[in-house]
Amino acid sequence: MHVNEVTKEKWLVSTFPEWGTYLNEAIEMEEVEEKNVSMWWLGCTGLWIKTHEGTNILCDLWCGTGKRSHGNGEMKKGHQMMRMSGTKKMQPNLRMQPFVIDPFEIKQIDALVVTHIHSDHLDIHTAAAVHQNCPDARFIGPKEVVNIWLSWGIPQKKTQIVQPGDVVKIGETNLVVLEAFDRTALITQENPSVQLKGQLPPIMDDIAVNYLFQTSGGAIYHAGDSHYSNLFAKHGNEYQIDICLGAFGENPRGITDKMTASDLLRMAESLRAKVLIPVHYDIWSNFIADPKEITELWRMKKDRLKYPFVPYIWQVGGKYTYPEEKSELMFQFDRGFSDVFAQENDVPYPSFL
Secondary structure, three states, X not given: OOHHHOOHHHHHHHHOOOOOOHHHHHHHHOOOOOOOEEEEEEEOXXXXXXXXXXXXXXXXXXXXXXXXXOOOOEOOOOOHHHHHHOOOEOOOOOEOOOOOOOHHHOXXXXXXXXXXXXXXXXXXXXXXXXXXXXXXXXXXXXXXXXXXXXXXXXXXXXXEEOOOOOEEEEOOEEEEEEEXXXXXXXXXXOOOOOOOOOOOOOOHHHHEEEEEEEEOOEEEEEOOOOOOOOOHHHHHHHOOOOEEEEEEOOOOOOOOOOEOHHHHHHHHXXXXXXEEEEEOOOOEOOOOOOOHHHHHHHHHHHHHHOOOOEEOEOOOOOEEEEOOOOOOOEOOOOOOOOOOOOOOOXXXXXXXX
């Protein structure tokens, strides 16, 4: 190709998504062993769950971007962060993670499950790809999530509205719907002319829920964007929970939108989980946090408080299998070169090495 033939459009097509179909292929090829469950972190709170029986569930995959221009330097009027804090300056929330999966090459999804209405969880690109490529896939979410899907053109017959207390069968997996504790969602109102002060908040169950995926390999609790709540302990009393995922982040001054390291440890303890996995801290430039803080705080407290769980520090695009890896503390990608010197090497002379 000649440089004069290279265009922005050709660059975009040849470069994005950055991982191409590498992860799509890896997930398709994965054969989950009996009494195990595998999952992949897709960025933010996006999760792919694959069971031994071949059930594939996609949760909260976001294929969008954050800020791409300085614009006029001001926050979008009526944005939940503006309502929360009275700020006027634009939020510098740049997307930090690459696109590790190609949504339009997804072929084996049984259900797309979404926790709540925010656009970094409820994504039109994901919805379009699953709708087009997986004709039998179900679209499962709370009332207002389903209403947004319907407005995008997802057929109503494909959708299912859920609320806390519901149990939905997806293949051999039970999806238990539980209360969410996302106070930011309660002040999300798209119409900037609507004033929330002095009004009753909307019904949380209509806009956000938490999920418990009960698989043959273990039970996975997805807390969406929930803040810490004492009701985590109620969920821990009522259900066996093996893995819990919670939204972690370094909250900017005057903002509380993500759980802190202490909150996450309390969540895992309350849920009586065996593994705690922080998510969401990876994606927004202004909420970036160091998950090692969780591990260090856990080390400080675990013996005194008799924590029954371990924290697991994941990486986006990585696979985690439970219970096979239940004692691991940190993920590492395959470093390759497992067949080093399996054949004769070719260098000018041995001392070159």
